[in-house]
Amino acid sequence: MKVLVTRQIPERFIEDLQSVADVEMYGEKLKAMPREELLNKSRDADVVITMMSDQIDREYLDSCPELKAVINLAVGYDNIDVDYAKEKGVIVCNTPDVLTETTAELGFTLMLITARRIIEAAQLVAAGEWKGWEPYLMAGTDVYRKSVGIYGMGSIGTAFARRCKGFDMDIMYHTRSRHEDAERELGAKYVSFDELLQADYIVCTAPLTKETADIFNKDTFRKMNDHAIFINIGRGGHVVEEDLLAAVQNGDIAAAGLDVLREEPVKEGHPFLKENKIVVLPHIGSATVETRDAMIQLCVDNAKQVIRGQEPKTPVQ
Ligand code: GLV
Numbered sequence: 001m002k003v004l005v006t007r008q009i010p011e012r013f014i015e016d017l018q019s020v021a022d023v024e025m026y027g028e029k030l031k032a033m034p035r036e037e038l039l040n041k042s043r044d045a046d047v048v049i050t051m052m053s054d055q056i057d058r059e060y061l062d063s064c065p066e067l068k069a070v071i072n073l074a075v076g077y078d079n080i081d082v083d084y085a086k087e088k089g090v091i092v093c094n095t096p097d098v099l100t101e102t103t104a105e106l107g108f109t110l111m112l113i114t115a116r117r118i119i120e121a122a123q124l125v126a127a128g129e130w131k132g133w134e135p136y137l138m139a140g141t142d143v144y145r146k147s148v149g150i151y152g153m154g155s156i157g158t159a160f161a162r163r164c165k166g167f168d169m170d171i172m173y174h175t176r177s178r179h180e181d182a183e184r185e186l187g188a189k190y191v192s193f194d195e196l197l198q199a200d201y202i203v204c205t206a207p208l209t210k211e212t213a214d215i216f217n218k219d220t221f222r223k224m225n226d227h228a229i230f231i232n233i234g235r236g237g238h239v240v241e242e243d244l245l246a247a248v249q250n251g252d253i254a255a256a257g258l259d260v261l262r263e264e265p266v267k268e269g270h271p272f273l274k275e276n277k278i279v280v281l282p283h284i285g286s287a288t289v290e291t292r293d294a295m296i297q298l299c300v301d302n303a304k305q306v307i308r309g310q311e312p313k314t315p316v317q
């Protein structure tokens with residue numbers, strides 16, 4: 001059996017995999033495997049451990065006759081044609097649960113730093129422009145006791161809401177199905193999408209699907225309050241970026257904090273990078289050493305289960 005790992009991961013995980021299979025690992029830390037190489041090296045692979053940057057589409061699935069499982073190092077799997085994989089009998093796994101708290105923490109951090117203008121403030125100091133105390137120097141806006149609208153109340157959205165409760169926020173959410181536990185425990189209120197847009201903070205934690213793509217666009221930004229702050233830790237594909245830029249520049253909303261973009265890494269000269277009111281992070285939602293270790297271990301465990309002919313731990317349903 002052969003396992004292909006499409007990015008460099010620590011040696012101890014490779015050794016673990018080698019106890020059950022031959023392992024080939026792409027040597028790069030920072031770069032996605034070029035498409036041709038990915039296709040070529042996957043042709044005889046039984047299991048492939050993939051990254052969000054690998055497109056596991058029809059062409060890919062059709063060119064890998066031995067493939068039994070695609071194991072994605074992420075909770076999201078919008079880079080994989082899951083329906084077609086299922087049709088071909090290929091198992092798809094992701095890494096839920098182990099990254100929930102870490103990702104919610106990053107989302108909450110992003111909300112705080114955007115509201116309090118932390119990046120701008122640190123840049124001002126670094127540039128030697130801190131001339132003295134001023135009443136409104138880098139004055140931001142409060143988070144505690146404000147209202148928050150969480151779009152996508154899965155495990156990450158719920159973990160985010162728990163943090164909001166600690167800040168005494170008025171919590172609203174909108175998602176496919178109601179979460180009575182969150183309503184009971186956190187006082188979260190289920191609201192329509194339009195009502196959600198009235199919150200002081202609007203936070204996207206949803207997975208990207210056909211239904212949620214482009215949902216934050218000209219119309220939705222216009223419905224938000226002019227003091228609203230928009231936070232996205234879901235996927236870049238949820239947002240029409242030129243509409244967000246215009247909304248911030250026209251004053252339709254106050255600011256945005258984004259951990260994800262439509263095209264990653266960000267292109268040089270992207271207009272968001274010149275806009276102080278938009279904070280962009282390099283997709284680091286789950287990036288703590290502890291959590292990345294746990295995610296990779298979960299991928300390894302899933303791969304070993306498949307190779308042994310057993311049920312993987314976290315298949316995508
Ligand atoms: C990160 O975005 C993930 O889906 O794990």
Ligand code: GLV
Binds near residue numbers: 153154155157158207
């Ligand atoms: C989405 O990924 C969520 O868990 O809310």
